[in-house]
Amino acid sequence: MPDRKTDIAAIGLGGNVGNPRRTMARALKLLDARDDITIRTVSRLYRTPPWGKTDQEWFHNACALVETTLDPHELLKVCLEIELQLDRVRTDRWGPRTIDLDVLLHGDFLSDHADLTVPHPRMTERAFVMVPLADIAPQAVINLQSVADWSSEVDSEGIEALSKSGDWWREPEQGA
Template sequence: MNEAGAKSPNVIAAIGLGGNIGNPRRTMARALGLLDARDDIHIRRVSRLYRTPPWGNTDQEWFHNACALVETSLDPHELLKVCLDIERQLDRVRTERWGPRTIDLDVLLHGDFLSDHADLTVPHPRMTERAFVMVPLSDIAPQAVINLQSVADWASEVDSEGIESLSRSGDWWLEEEAR
């Protein structure tokens, strides 16, 4: 709610999902289900599911990654809080930067919001350098613009060697939720 008590207008936000501990596909599907079950967030589109090599700390299991477009009335900080709460519900423990994890939910984009604060940077820092973000994001938002360039163009410029699609469509999470 804004100061006048009116409902905030909905915006489209992009969320990155990843994980490499346990059953990442199931955990990511549960995270999407928890997001979509809220009154203030609605899943609009989900990318295909990808298997991706680890980034940063490369001495660990490969990841599963995807991106989702959500419609939300939450401001970027509130959306981040929801994502962090869902990570905790799904047993995310933060022990090392770029280390193994059950689930990672990142606010990549939030409408035309821009922020460069320590607690929230949007667009997400270095996302344009990371194929595990740009490849799935290009599935669902190829025309979105980040730093004056389309997501599709960024995706074509990153090194996507080793990345493989694990699903034919973005419905993988609904199928997994039904199991």
Template sequence: MSAIDDGGWHQAAIGLGGNIGDAAAAIAQALARLDAHPDVTVLAVSGLYRTPPWGKTDQDWFFNACAVVQTTLEPLALLDACLDVEKAMKRQRLERWGPRTIDLDVLTYDTITMQTAALTLPHPRMTERGFVLLPLADILPDHVVGGRSVAAWAGDADAAGIEIADGRAAWWRDRAGEVSGGV
């Protein structure tokens, strides 16, 4: 058996964001949905960040956060679980880097490096994005990506305009209940 499909627990980092509707509550609901999955446990969540749009800049600002999860799912199955959360929350993929209600990205999975048509690990552009690195450094500062720690990448990241909207560790648990229909 490989290290991936051994049935044991693995650690993954998930990036979350959105800029349509109550994006902070949507991120909280997505985290609650992931945590409710029988094969996923949310271990830590970053603060909630308010960030300028990246890539396509003529749109509303985003809210972003990162989470560390423990999972028995293989990387592609974890991606599918994230996509299922997006689908349940009515995510529509209309435009690359465009507005979205919710977005979940698998950023890292243990220390695995892999590339498939569906998933590249670590996430191929995470080290270019302050809106990923700053929240990820909150919860996984010593994790090594591309030969450097997340904290080192975050220290060099373009953080222009990025601000902490809620720095509490439990912000998402408070907001998950605000979404009508629950989780």
């Protein structure tokens, strides 16, 4: 079997039900345990106000860069399987959730299909994505503008870093 091309993908993580820090750390460990995905770097962990549906608990958010031989659709499938494994229930759009894993970027792949849109739609409008993504990929370009520039343009009021580094997911379990 020929070697598959390796791409760098960005994954957004979030949650606000249960212990989001623990659940997000478990999701990263499940991704990293696979032969076809390696975690390269993870952003700091952030506490962020809810977006879209604002009458709910605040979220924890982070982003990760992964090296993968999976194509974008396969990576999305793995993310959805991990969400199910970690008790994600889809009810309200933008509503409470134990975990959310989004494929934000995948190499130079571009898609505007209903099943998978990459770059992720509206990500440049969302501080809970752009702030953590700027931690790990400030020079990445989305729609002809760097992540660092997008991050500086979004309203990041209320966003608070909960960790000093991106190693929070490897640390021994603590309270959320």
